[in-house]
Amino acid sequence: MAGLEEMVKGYAPTDLLYLRDSYMKACDCEVVCFKKDGKNAYVLARGTIFHPKSGGQPGDVGYIKGESGELEVKKVMGVWTDDGYYVIHYGKGSVGSGKANFQIDWETRYLYMKRHTAAHLLDHCLAEATGTKTLTLGSWLGDPAYLDYAGSMPSEDQIRMAERLENDYIHQGLPVSFSVISASDATRLGAPNEERLPKSAKELRLVRIGDFEWIPCGGTHVNNTKEIGHFTVKGVNKIEGGYRIYFDVDKAIG
Ligand SMILES: [Zn+2]
Numbered sequence: 001m002a003g004l005e006e007m008v009k010g011y012a013p014t015d016l017l018y019l020r021d022s023y024m025k026a027c028d029c030e031v032v033c034f035k036k037d038g039k040n041a042y043v044l045a046r047g048t049i050f051h052p053k054s055g056g057q058p059g060d061v062g063y064i065k066g067e068s069g070e071l072e073v074k075k076v077m078g079v080w081t082d083d084g085y086y087v088i089h090y091g092k093g094s095v096g097s098g099k100a101n102f103q104i105d106w107e108t109r110y111l112y113m114k115r116h117t118a119a120h121l122l123d124h125c126l127a128e129a130t131g132t133k134t135l136t137l138g139s140w141l142g143d144p145a146y147l148d149y150a151g152s153m154p155s156e157d158q159i160r161m162a163e164r165l166e167n168d169y170i171h172q173g174l175p176v177s178f179s180v181i182s183a184s185d186a187t188r189l190g191a192p193n194e195e196r197l198p199k200s201a202k203e204l205r206l207v208r209i210g211d212f213e214w215i216p217c218g219g220t221h222v223n224n225t226k227e228i229g230h231f232t233v234k235g236v237n238k239i240e241g242g243y244r245i246y247f248d249v250d251k252a253i254g
Pocket of ligand 1: 116120207217218219220221
């Protein structure tokens with residue numbers, strides 16, 4: 001990705017609007033730089049509502065409509081440089097510099113928000129059902145959605161119990177809140193995963209469901225567990241060093 005780092009050089013890090021308000025479906029942003037690639041183009045803007053592919057969450061898709069053209073966004077990539085974090089949109093078409101209208105495919109994004117929140121909640125419910133702290137190895141919130149955990153596979157009863165607990169918490173309508181702390185505070189407080197923070201990161205975003213543990217996370221979540229609707233474990237299997245839980249949530253929108 002050396003080319004992308006080159007592309008963002010000299011520009012300010014991207015204003016990540018999706019972190020401030022994950023429910024923004026459209027917004028006007030200023031395109032500061034674009035690079036054509038045949039019939040496609042890379043686009044960098046001052047701010048964006050497009051979530052890049054990261055942390056197991058697929059990138060958003062949608063459109064960027066400017067005065068001189070339109071980009072059908074197919075891929076969204078995050079790039080860390082010494083200056084900070086940048087989001088680059090890639091897709092078909094082209095859009096020139098200046099003000100443009102950004103629109104994400106809300107149905108897909110909202111599903112990711114529900115799955116993402118459900119995934120955090122499963123960490124908690126699984127720990128409650130097994131009596132052991134969970135260690136996540138990885139996750140994918142696209143199709144099929146899954147979470148990978150370290151350690152030995154829980155029993156069928158424990159999995160069903162975690163699923164039941166999760167649905168209880170969903171129906172209780174627990175609020176999902178977030179807080180941003182400085183990177184130096186994160187180091188001082190020994191925040192989990194703090195060592196994975198890039199050196200140019202100035203702050204750490206923490207997310208919390210109800211009054212459960214704080215989780216460092218830069219993804220998009222729903223505001224209330226009720227929005228997840230219903231949680232189902234689709235299957236469990238062994239993987240190297242642990243096990244994988246396939247899951248899904250209600251696909252209905254709103
Ligand atoms: Zn998260």
